[in-house]
Amino acid sequence: MDVLKEVYKVVESRIKEKPENSYVSKLTTDDTKKAINKICEKIGEEAAETIIAAKDEDKREIIYESADLIFHTMILLAYFGVEYEELMDEFKRRMK
Template sequence: MEEKNCTGILEEIADTIDSRHGADPSKSYVAQLFSKAPDGMLKKVGEEATEVVMAAKDVADGKKAKEHLVYEVADLWFHSMVVLSCYGLRPEDVVQELARREGVSGLVEKANRKTQAPKD
C-alpha cells in the first residue's frame, strides 16, 4: 500500500467526517455517532481509550503483536476526530497545539498550564 503523508491523511479523513454532518445515519457510521452526540459519541472515546490501555498491556506482556496497539490507537484517533468535528475543530488544530509545545519540556509546560490553559 502506498504510504501517505501523516497530516494529509488526517486532513482527508477529517474532510470525510465533516461531510457527514446531516447525513443519513443508516448510510454512515459517522452520521450515527453524530446522531448520538454528545453522550453516545463521547462514550465511544472512553471505550476506545480503555481498549488502547488493554492493548498496550497485552503487547507489554507479549500476549499480542504490536499491530494490535496500532489498530486500537487508530480507533481512538478516529473517534477523537469525530468529537473534534462535532465541535467545529480539526486535526490541524491539535497538530498546531502540539507544534506550539514542541521543544518545551513537559515539566515546564505543566507548570505553565496553570496560567495558560484555555479559559472555561
C-alpha cells in the same frame, strides 16, 4: 495531503451532510447531549481497548485500537467545530 487530514475532512462532511448509511452520521445525529454521550462512550471504549492491547504487548492490536481511538477523537473534535488546522497549530505550539 496527509491521510489524517483526509479522514478529518470526511468526518466533517459526514457530520454536516448526515448521509443515511454513515457511521459518523449515526453517532452525531441525535440531540446534542445524546450525541456527545455516544461519542464520549466510544472514546472511552477505544481508550480502554488500547490500554488492554498495550498491557498485552500486542503491537498489531495497539495500532488497530489506537486508530479507532484517534478516529473517535476526531469525531468529537469535528462535532465541536474544531478545524484540523487548529489541532495542528496546537501541536506546533507545543513543539516550541
